[in-house]
Amino acid sequence: MRDGFRGLTTRGRSFLAAAVAAGISAAILGEKDLLRVAVLLAVLPLLAAAYVGRSRYKLACNRSLQPHRVPVEASSRVVLRLQNMSRLPTGTLLLEDRLPYALGSRPRVVLERLGAHQATSVAYTVRADVRGRYEVGPLVIRxxxxxxLCELSRAFPSTDRLTVIPQVTPLPSVRLPGEYAGSGDSRARSVAVHGEDDAATREYRRGDDLRRVHWKSTARTGELMVRREEQPWESRATVVLDTRGYGHRGDGPTASFEWTVSAAASIAVHLRQAGYRLRLVTGDGADVDATEAAGDGVLLDQLAEVRLDPRGEITSLVQQVRQRADGGLIIGLFGSLSTAEAELLAGLRGNGATCVAFLLNSSTWLNLPPRAQGEADHAHGAAALALVRSGWRVIGIDHGARLPTLWPQAGRGSQGFALRAALAETVAAGVK
Known part of the structure; x- marks a missing residue:
C-alpha cells in the first residue's frame, strides 16, 4: 500500500488536494453535497493506489536485436516479447526501453491488458550515426x-548490446605487392630436390598418429619418421591504423579519423576475402589476429570502439608492429605526419615487408585560409616524399576522396611503380 501512495501521479495528488479543499469548504459552508464530492475525490486516488500497490504480476521479458551488429547509419530492429506468467490478467502497462542518447529517444508502448499466461510482442527500430557499442535496456514497466491516478515502475535487469561498426565499402580486385609473401611449406620445391617420399616426412613427435609412420624413411634414417601434412602457402597482411589525436582534424562522423577507420575496415574485410591471414594493429594498443571464420566480426568489433589517443606517437606504433613482424604486406592508414615521423616508419620495411601508405592531408578537412592551407600541403608533400624515399608506396588522401577509386593505386605491376615514381617527382617539385 505504501508503494501505491508513493506512486500517485500528478493527477492523483490533484484529486487529493481538491478533496481537501472541497471538504474544508463544505465544513465552512455547511454543504453536504459538497462534502460528498470531497469524499468521492478522496476515495478515487486511494482506491487506485490500493489497486496498483497490491498488484503482483509475474512477467517475463525477452529482447532480441535483429541484427546485433549494424554499420553506421543502418537500422536495427528491437523485438520485445512480454509474457504474463501469473493467473491474473494485468491492468494497463506502459513499456519504456532505456536507450543511450545516440540511439534516439526512448520508445514507449502502452498495453491495455495482458491475459493470464498470455504473451505479446512489440518492436521498434534504432539507428546510430556514430560507431560504438551501446547498451539497449533495461526495460521499465509502469x-x-x-x-x-497511480503509477508504479518495475525494471528488468537484463540488457543487450548493439554494436555499430564502421561503413565497409566494397573494393575492386587488384594484384597487390607482396601478395605471395607469407609462410608455409613449399611442397613442390622439396619434391623436385628429394623425391616424393622424402619430401613428405619428418621426425616423429609425441602425439602423432602411428598410422602416419613412413616405414621406408624410418628404416633408412634409423629414427621414427611420419608423413608430413602439406601446409599451404599463405599470404599475410597487416593493417596499421594511426590513432594520434594531433594527426587528424574534424569532429563527428565527418572527421578525418572516421575516414581512416572506415577505410581500415574496408581494406581488412577485402583482404580477408582475398585469402590473406590478417593482423590489425591500432595506435591505442590493439593487436588483433583474424584467423577464424568469424574473423571479420572480431575486426569490425575492434574498429567499432577504437578512439583517438591524444598521447599517441609514431614510435610506439612502429614498436608495436615490429613485435611480431613476419614480412608480408603492410598497409598503413596515417593522419598528417611530420618529416621526422615519416622517417621513423622506415623501420617497418624490414624482414622483406612491402609497405603501402594511405597518407591523409587532414588539413583539408578544415576550411583553412589559403596561406595556411598552402603550408599544410607543403608539410604533407614533404612527409610523402620521406615515405617514398624509404621504400613506401604512398597514396595521398584529401577530403572527399573515395577509397574504391584510390584502391587500384595500391596494385602491383608496372603501373603501380609508375604511379610511385610520378608521386616522387610531384612531391619533390612541391617541396622545392
Missing amino acids: LTDPFG
Whole structure:
C-alpha cells in the first residue's frame, strides 16, 4: 500500500488536494453535497493506489536485436516479447526501453491488458550515426490504473548490446605487392630436390598418429619418421591504423579519423576475402589476429570502439608492429605526419615487408585560409616524399576522396611503380 501512495501521479495528488479543499469548504459552508464530492475525490486516488500497490504480476521479458551488429547509419530492429506468467490478467502497462542518447529517444508502448499466461510482442527500430557499442535496456514497466491516478515502475535487469561498426565499402580486385609473401611449406620445391617420399616426412613427435609412420624413411634414417601434412602457402597482411589525436582534424562522423577507420575496415574485410591471414594493429594498443571464420566480426568489433589517443606517437606504433613482424604486406592508414615521423616508419620495411601508405592531408578537412592551407600541403608533400624515399608506396588522401577509386593505386605491376615514381617527382617539385 505504501508503494501505491508513493506512486500517485500528478493527477492523483490533484484529486487529493481538491478533496481537501472541497471538504474544508463544505465544513465552512455547511454543504453536504459538497462534502460528498470531497469524499468521492478522496476515495478515487486511494482506491487506485490500493489497486496498483497490491498488484503482483509475474512477467517475463525477452529482447532480441535483429541484427546485433549494424554499420553506421543502418537500422536495427528491437523485438520485445512480454509474457504474463501469473493467473491474473494485468491492468494497463506502459513499456519504456532505456536507450543511450545516440540511439534516439526512448520508445514507449502502452498495453491495455495482458491475459493470464498470455504473451505479446512489440518492436521498434534504432539507428546510430556514430560507431560504438551501446547498451539497449533495461526495460521499465509502469503499472497504472485505468484513470491514471497511480503509477508504479518495475525494471528488468537484463540488457543487450548493439554494436555499430564502421561503413565497409566494397573494393575492386587488384594484384597487390607482396601478395605471395607469407609462410608455409613449399611442397613442390622439396619434391623436385628429394623425391616424393622424402619430401613428405619428418621426425616423429609425441602425439602423432602411428598410422602416419613412413616405414621406408624410418628404416633408412634409423629414427621414427611420419608423413608430413602439406601446409599451404599463405599470404599475410597487416593493417596499421594511426590513432594520434594531433594527426587528424574534424569532429563527428565527418572527421578525418572516421575516414581512416572506415577505410581500415574496408581494406581488412577485402583482404580477408582475398585469402590473406590478417593482423590489425591500432595506435591505442590493439593487436588483433583474424584467423577464424568469424574473423571479420572480431575486426569490425575492434574498429567499432577504437578512439583517438591524444598521447599517441609514431614510435610506439612502429614498436608495436615490429613485435611480431613476419614480412608480408603492410598497409598503413596515417593522419598528417611530420618529416621526422615519416622517417621513423622506415623501420617497418624490414624482414622483406612491402609497405603501402594511405597518407591523409587532414588539413583539408578544415576550411583553412589559403596561406595556411598552402603550408599544410607543403608539410604533407614533404612527409610523402620521406615515405617514398624509404621504400613506401604512398597514396595521398584529401577530403572527399573515395577509397574504391584510390584502391587500384595500391596494385602491383608496372603501373603501380609508375604511379610511385610520378608521386616522387610531384612531391619533390612541391617541396622545392
